[in-house]
Amino acid sequence: xxxxxxxxxxxxxxxxxxxxxxxxxxxxxxxxxxxxxxxxxxxxxxxxxxxxxxxxxxxxxxxxxxxxxxxxxxxxxxxxxxxxxxxxxxxxxxxxxxxxxxxxxxxxxxxxxxxxxxxxxxxxxxxxxxxxxxxxxxxxxxxxxxxxxxxxxxxxxxxxxxxxxxxxxxxxxxxxxxxxxxxxxxxxxxxxxxxxxxxxxxxxxxxxxxxxxxxxxxxxxxxxxxxxxxxxxxxxxxxxxxxxxxxxxxxxxxxxxxxxxxxxxxxxxxxxxxxxxxxxxxxxxxxxxxxxxxxxxxxxxxxxxxxxxxxxxxxxxxxxxxxxxxxxxxxxxxxxxxxxxxxxxxxxxxxxxxxxxxxxxxxxxxxxxxxxxxxxxxxxxxxxxxxxxxxxxxxxxxxxxxxxxxxxxxxxxxxxxxxxxxxxxxxxxxxxxxxxxxxxxxxxxxxxxxxxxxxxxxxxxxxxxxxx
Amino acid sequence: xxxxxxxxxxxxxxxxxxxxxxxxxxxxxxxxxxxxxxxxxxxxxxxxxxxxxxxxxxxxxxxxxxxxxxxxxxxxxxxxxxxxxxxxxxxxxxxxxxxxxxxxxxxxxxxxxxxxxxxxxxxxxxxxxxxxxxxxxxxxxxxxxxxxxxxxxxxxxxxxxxxxxxxxxxxxxxxxxxxxxxxxxxxxxxxxxxxxxxxxxxxxxxxxxxxxxxxxxxxxxxxxxxxxxxxxxxxxxxxxxxxxxxxxxxxxxxxxxxxxxxxxxxxxxxxxxxxxxxxxxxxxxxxxxxxxxxxxxxxxxxxxxxxxxxxxxxxxxxxxxxxxxxxxxxxxxxxxxxxxxxxxxxxxxxxxxxxxxxxxxxxxxxx
Numbered sequence: 001x002x003x004x005x006x007x008x009x010x011x012x013x014x015x016x017x018x019x020x021x022x023x024x025x026x027x028x029x030x031x032x033x034x035x036x037x038x039x040x041x042x043x044x045x046x047x048x049x050x051x052x053x054x055x056x057x058x059x060x061x062x063x064x065x066x067x068x069x070x071x072x073x074x075x076x077x078x079x080x081x082x083x084x085x086x087x088x089x090x091x092x093x094x095x096x097x098x099x100x101x102x103x104x105x106x107x108x109x110x111x112x113x114x115x116x117x118x119x120x121x122x123x124x125x126x127x128x129x130x131x132x133x134x135x136x137x138x139x140x141x142x143x144x145x146x147x148x149x150x151x152x153x154x155x156x157x158x159x160x161x162x163x164x165x166x167x168x169x170x171x172x173x174x175x176x177x178x179x180x181x182x183x184x185x186x187x188x189x190x191x192x193x194x195x196x197x198x199x200x201x202x203x204x205x206x207x208x209x210x211x212x213x214x215x216x217x218x219x220x221x222x223x224x225x226x227x228x229x230x231x232x233x234x235x236x237x238x239x240x241x242x243x244x245x246x247x248x249x250x251x252x253x254x255x256x257x258x259x260x261x262x263x264x265x266x267x268x269x270x271x272x273x274x275x276x277x278x279x280x281x282x283x284x285x286x287x288x289x290x291x292x293x294x295x296x297x298x299x300x301x302x303x304x305x306x307x308x309x310x311x312x313x314x315x316x317x318x319x320x321x322x323x324x325x326x327x328x329x330x331x332x333x334x335x336x337x338x339x340x341x342x343x344x345x346x347x348x349x350x351x352x353x354x355x356x357x358x359x360x361x362x363x364x365x366x367x368x369x370x371x372x373x374x375x376x377x378x379x380x381x382x383x384x385x386x387x388x389x390x391x392x393x394x395x396x397x398x399x400x401x402x403x404x405x406x407x408x409x410x411x412x413x414x415x416x417x418x419x420x421x422x423x424x425x426x427x428x429x430x431x432x433x434x435x436x437x438x439x440x441x442x443x444x445x446x447x448x449x450x451x452x453x454x455x456x457x458x459x460x461x462x463x464x465x466x467x468x
Numbered sequence: 469x470x471x472x473x474x475x476x477x478x479x480x481x482x483x484x485x486x487x488x489x490x491x492x493x494x495x496x497x498x499x500x501x502x503x504x505x506x507x508x509x510x511x512x513x514x515x516x517x518x519x520x521x522x523x524x525x526x527x528x529x530x531x532x533x534x535x536x537x538x539x540x541x542x543x544x545x546x547x548x549x550x551x552x553x554x555x556x557x558x559x560x561x562x563x564x565x566x567x568x569x570x571x572x573x574x575x576x577x578x579x580x581x582x583x584x585x586x587x588x589x590x591x592x593x594x595x596x597x598x599x600x601x602x603x604x605x606x607x608x609x610x611x612x613x614x615x616x617x618x619x620x621x622x623x624x625x626x627x628x629x630x631x632x633x634x635x636x637x638x639x640x641x642x643x644x645x646x647x648x649x650x651x652x653x654x655x656x657x658x659x660x661x662x663x664x665x666x667x668x669x670x671x672x673x674x675x676x677x678x679x680x681x682x683x684x685x686x687x688x689x690x691x692x693x694x695x696x697x698x699x700x701x702x703x704x705x706x707x708x709x710x711x712x713x714x715x716x717x718x719x720x721x722x723x724x725x726x727x728x729x730x731x732x733x734x735x736x737x738x739x740x741x742x743x744x745x746x747x748x749x750x751x752x753x754x755x756x757x758x759x760x761x762x763x764x765x766x767x768x769x770x771x772x773x774x775x776x777x778x779x780x781x782x783x784x785x786x787x788x789x790x791x792x793x794x795x796x797x798x799x800x801x802x803x804x805x806x807x808x809x810x811x812x813x814x815x816x817x818x819x820x821x822x823x824x825x826x827x828x829x830x831x832x833x834x835x
Contacts, residue, residue: 098737155773423741
């Protein structure tokens, strides 16, 4: 309390109505792999959902604090899950990114660094050779260390924005990211373009993935501690992930109360693993994997209704009911499938507690939640071919093998904005435990929070926004 | 309650003078900027003593020679105007442009003397000196280190130029042998800038050479060409946007690794905002665009991965006293974000911690 009072006692007090951060939307219940925005809540983060939003949020600089984003070498171990990889979109490991949007006459342009696609990272993790994923593994079931040779995920991404308002707000957003590592004959590239329009009572966007490719060639190391893989010590494996045309099309329409919205995301890809069938057969313990080329696809359907209600002169109540179905297929001989359906109801609030402090939060729960996944984490002669790292990552997001309802879906999130005139500092609150540690979970995308308002960790997943 | 009192009692005079490594790092400039005015600028161009003077600064940290993002080095000094001249004394600037092998005595107790004046042309000079000797630790072997350097600079209207020459930076003797030696050849940095249409265009060439003799003899040659443009755009009296684009071409040739080239084109977007009369908040995002690769001696190239970096910092203004620091450099459990191997700030976790309100703190007092 004292720390909060200390900040509050001195803050000058001009609040801005514009908000802009992943932290704000996460606090209000956003649950998207790429944190690209929400259809019914106004936030500048929505430019990554529909770039036409830059017309609503010109003249601002945004800095999102965090770590690097690339997943190149999953290290360490988590119980029986093998080496781990984490998508940097959650509350415990945000990714550094930021940019500037500026008005120029009738147009708005922007430059943004570091917003790599988490979905792309997920698919490249899934596309990694199963043998490469357990390079230098120390213990198969409870690995203490590993040095996975993952396919490089995208990094150093640059997003350009350009838009205008001719009665109809429009914008385009080409993105590019590429890298090279001759040391492992590695190359990766990703190109995409987003386009969108906003009319008076509807908006629409089409985001196209024009190319996504990652390849590498590694000589792998195994020791006697590598769970029976030491017969393969020194094997050279070439691997490639090649994306097919992908799209993310959607939009929203205003109705008398709130908006209805929806999207379809689809990405297809091919992954090639040069390790021979004999090599996989020689592995004394199954680590998944399959020689040759395997096709995969990711499809997500999203449909919902949401609304914000103004209460008490500027405060807001949010509510939404959505349905999201995600299907992932990886066509190994033992096909890996994700069938994941959730229908969450979300209720949120955002209140101007003082002129310098805005508090927000949400509670959400699945009205219906079900998964029917096949061959995600069941290793063995007739089990999954998914690599160990991908298995852990997919299990964390969509659950492991089996058909079940989704337990413990109730999640409460909260956040705050400190307003210093045109400068606002957004963040999440309540994401650290009483000992000051970030609440994380290796096995659950809804980590068990402990209900602590820590003033030591005043905010997490912090973002600074300045409007000029 | 202590923190409450500290903040609540802040007096509220902001000045345009800023001064610290923390500020430079928060704005994505490393140790010194080539276009943002800061007291750190005197280490690049000594003529900058004419621009910011009459202050004392202390940078909190350790007494060790090396400086990392995690473990800053203790240093500080004062600069004072005297008629048309300005002089300064700075302690603890133990920067060595070469990396002596860890077996050798590192530079310590560095002393820098500054003198500058304004005679139509603003000029400045810097003398750097450091000396150390240890007859006890490895007796009967004596280990020694000495360093001596000069810096000269001038500022004429929109143009400035500087040259910094390290004439000597030599360590002799290790625990293994008194005959071992690590000796830098005279090395220098020469550069300049010109302000045009609101932008500063700058160029710099930096070279160094190190010969080391231990069980085997090794050499290291390093050169960097830097060309860039930067702009500080004052949006309003209380906020500045910072933009720069730099082409950095580095060649490093060592006995062990051969010739390694690093070429990069980093772009930086930053902001510095007088959030209140007592608080300045700043931050930046930087990333290599188009170009960012390492070329090894065998011709193999690799992209410099994960170049996206967000830094942030703040200044607490207590009238003439300013407390600078970085923010967001500690984890939720109050441990510092660091890479265990390089000791650099890498694995940031996006936490605004009030327990560690500022890190890499510098305090300056202006009189």
